[in-house]
Amino acid sequence: MSIEARHITKHFGAFAVLKDVSLHVATGELIALLGPSGSGKTTLLRIISGLEVPDQGSGQILLHDEDVTNRHVSMRRVGFVFQHYALFRHMTVFKNVAFGLQVRPRKLRPTKRQIREKVHELLKLVQLEWLAERYPAQLSGGQRQRIALARALAIEPKVLLLDEPFGALDAKTRQELRRWLRRLHSELNVTSVLVTHDQEEALEVADRVVITNAGRIEQVGTPEEVFHHPANEFVMNFVGHVNVFHGRVEGDRAFLGPLEVEYSGQPQTIAQPARGLVRPYDLDIDRQANGKSGFSATVQHVNAAGPHVKIDLLADSGEPVHVELTQERFRTLRLTLGESVFVCPREINVFLGGQR
Amino acid sequence: MNIVLKQRSILPGFGLTLGFTLAYLSVIALIPLFGLFLRTAELTWGQFWATVTDARVLAAYRLSFGASLIAATVNVLFGAIVAWVLVRYRFPGRRVVDALIDLPFALPTAVAGISLTAVYAHTGWIGQYLQPLNIKVAFAPLGVVVALTFIGLPFVVRTLQPVLEDVDPEVEEAAANLGASRPQAIWRVILPELWPVLLTGFALAFARALGEYGSIVFISGNMPMRTEIVPLLMVMKLEQFDYAGATAIAVVMLLASFTLLLAINLLQWWSGQRHSGLGS
Numbered sequence: 001m002s003i004e005a006r007h008i009t010k011h012f013g014a015f016a017v018l019k020d021v022s023l024h025v026a027t028g029e030l031i032a033l034l035g036p037s038g039s040g041k042t043t044l045l046r047i048i049s050g051l052e053v054p055d056q057g058s059g060q061i062l063l064h065d066e067d068v069t070n071r072h073v074s075m076r077r078v079g080f081v082f083q084h085y086a087l088f089r090h091m092t093v094f095k096n097v098a099f100g101l102q103v104r105p106r107k108l109r110p111t112k113r114q115i116r117e118k119v120h121e122l123l124k125l126v127q128l129e130w131l132a133e134r135y136p137a138q139l140s141g142g143q144r145q146r147i148a149l150a151r152a153l154a155i156e157p158k159v160l161l162l163d164e165p166f167g168a169l170d171a172k173t174r175q176e177l178r179r180w181l182r183r184l185h186s187e188l189n190v191t192s193v194l195v196t197h198d199q200e201e202a203l204e205v206a207d208r209v210v211i212t213n214a215g216r217i218e219q220v221g222t223p224e225e226v227f228h229h230p231a232n233e234f235v236m237n238f239v240g241h242v243n244v245f246h247g248r249v250e251g252d253r254a255f256l257g258p259l260e261v262e263y264s265g266q267p268q269t270i271a272q273p274a275r276g277l278v279r280p281y282d283l284d285i286d287r288q289a290n291g292k293s294g295f296s297a298t299v300q301h302v303n304a305a306g307p308h309v310k311i312d313l314l315a316d317s318g319e320p321v322h323v324e325l326t327q328e329r330f331r332t333l334r335l336t337l338g339e340s341v342f343v344c345p346r347e348i349n350v351f352l353g354g355q356r
Numbered sequence: 357m358n359i360v361l362k363q364r365s366i367l368p369g370f371g372l373t374l375g376f377t378l379a380y381l382s383v384i385a386l387i388p389l390f391g392l393f394l395r396t397a398e399l400t401w402g403q404f405w406a407t408v409t410d411a412r413v414l415a416a417y418r419l420s421f422g423a424s425l426i427a428a429t430v431n432v433l434f435g436a437i438v439a440w441v442l443v444r445y446r447f448p449g450r451r452v453v454d455a456l457i458d459l460p461f462a463l464p465t466a467v468a469g470i471s472l473t474a475v476y477a478h479t480g481w482i483g484q485y486l487q488p489l490n491i492k493v494a495f496a497p498l499g500v501v502v503a504l505t506f507i508g509l510p511f512v513v514r515t516l517q518p519v520l521e522d523v524d525p526e527v528e529e530a531a532a533n534l535g536a537s538r539p540q541a542i543w544r545v546i547l548p549e550l551w552p553v554l555l556t557g558f559a560l561a562f563a564r565a566l567g568e569y570g571s572i573v574f575i576s577g578n579m580p581m582r583t584e585i586v587p588l589l590m591v592m593k594l595e596q597f598d599y600a601g602a603t604a605i606a607v608v609m610l611l612a613s614f615t616l617l618l619a620i621n622l623l624q625w626w627s628g629q630r631h632s633g634l635g636s
Contacts, residue, residue: 051529074532086530090548100534103544155534 294344435512465570
């Protein structure tokens with residue numbers, strides 16, 4: 001089942017949460033909506049589900065090419081998983097999962113036995129069969145969210161929407177559930193949209209990532225595309241860590257803080273404000289100037305825990321700089337605190353224009 | 357289970373506050389109640405029985421308990437709606453409505469009785485329209501119910517509000533998303549969360565209504581066998597210096613209301629057990 005949102009605009013009072021947003025999700029895809037809080041990603045998800053309505057006459061929602069814009073949420077058969085689970089706390093796990101089947105009109109309602117079988121099948125799917133008779137208050141956060149997912153799947157939804165499903169969980173559980181969701185998705189193959197502000201989550205789980213910002217979509221692409229080929233400065237800045245160097249472009253040269261590099265874009269006859277963005281692992285450290293474009297800086301802090309060594313430096317011109325080296329490279333260099341070194345970028349993305 | 361009377365704590369205060377609580381309860385509640393039973397004991401069983409089974413007294417019991425039960429039920433139904441509106445929706449004048457709820461708390465009940473009588477009398481603002489329909493409110497048992505409903509409303513609304521605020525609207529969204537109609541969501545998802553507190557509100561409104569005197573004596577007309585409430589009979593006995601008779605009626609009322617409140621508490625405990633699911 002495909003999902004299509006066409007020209008969706010939504011205001012809360014005078015504030016525009018979504019500005020003419022269009023999105024297409026292909027059948028069986030898992031899409032992540034990634035953006036800072038307030039970027040409109042949750043609102044878009046709620047509009048797809050029918051929990052929110054777009055501004056009067058502003059657009060359409062299509063599920064499998066069928067216009068459902070005016071269909072009530074209870075008739076859309078869209079699975080929705082809430083950030084804070086929204087389990088029914090006075091019902092057992094079993095009854096929570098069975099709810100969607102039990103509220104069906106009598107004619108469409110499965111028999112008691114069918115419901116029982118279906119619920120146990122779902123509990124088996126989320127690997128929590130042994131918790132059927134417990135109440136939500138007796139479960140851990142991760143277990144609750146898996147039950148919430150089972151409950152959403154009980155109505156055999158055409159599409160599955162997840163609103164920051166792992167946002168309230170601790171880091172380790174989050175990572176486990178992420179992998180598990182990925183596996184579950186390839187098993188069920190139900191078209192899914194996941195909202196998150198955690199870029200790691202989005203990049204790891206999704207087939208495609210949609211970057212939202214201030215009510216607009218900045219870029220849609222595979223995790224690799226948005227990470228390595230960001231469409232604009234916002235995307236590069238939001239996805240992954242960056243060092244930002246402020247400066248200007250004049251002719252075909254960019255003067256960015258302590259750096260002077262060649263500008264590969266259209267040469268600017270009049271000087272333009274610009275910023276250079278460099279990933280921490282695209283900066284290299286050397287003992288002395290090596291003829292490449294670079295600047296000198298002082299080592300201020302070293303964190304060698306993890307696969308990469310994270311080094312904080314202060315450029316002589318005053319900017320703080322973050323560098324990530326491989327453990328191997330770090331060992332050869334044998335850096336000490338307070339040492340003066342030479343930093344040079346391997347790759348730099350220069351963006352023209354005013355500050356965004 | 358291990359009963360620990362006093363837990364050692366860095367922050368003192370348990371002994372002092374418990375001592376105060378017990379002393380206070382004794383002076384305010386226990387000693388007067390004890391006096392009530394003591395006074396009643398002046399009567400022989402025969403006299404006691406004759407007093408409390410007097411036809412006029414029985415009629416008053418029927419009216420007091422009947423009207424209080426009806427008023428508390430009405431209050432639970434409509435109080436729940438009022439509390440819902442105040443908690444869930446933001447509308448102009450919400451604060452005014454919210455403040456109005458407390459009016460029956462603050463208003464001297466005699467004033468309430470007089471105004472209600474004026475409004476519902478056959479010449480009053482509302483009474484004149486009810487008269488042609490042959491509905492008599494003032495100076496009739498219905499008037500008692502109306503007055504008791506008025507004074508009981510804040511008890512239900514104020515007990516319900518904090519609990520309703522605690523019910524996450526997301527739960528309703530989840531229910532709708534799973535295909536539940538609005539009535540299904542209310543019946544299966546919201547009400548089960550509210551049963552215990554609805555019972556509390558009911559018990560409070562009921563208890564308050566049983567003891568009400570001030571407003572009723574004005575609106576009921578105090579007709580023997582028809583619109584006399586139990587507290588009125590007690591006052592009448594006291595005016596005739598029949599203290600033992602008055603306390604005898606009171607003791608029966610006390611035992612009856614105590615039994616009812618106990619039953620409500622048990623019901624509440626039972627529904628709380630069932631719904632929280634936490635066995636402890």
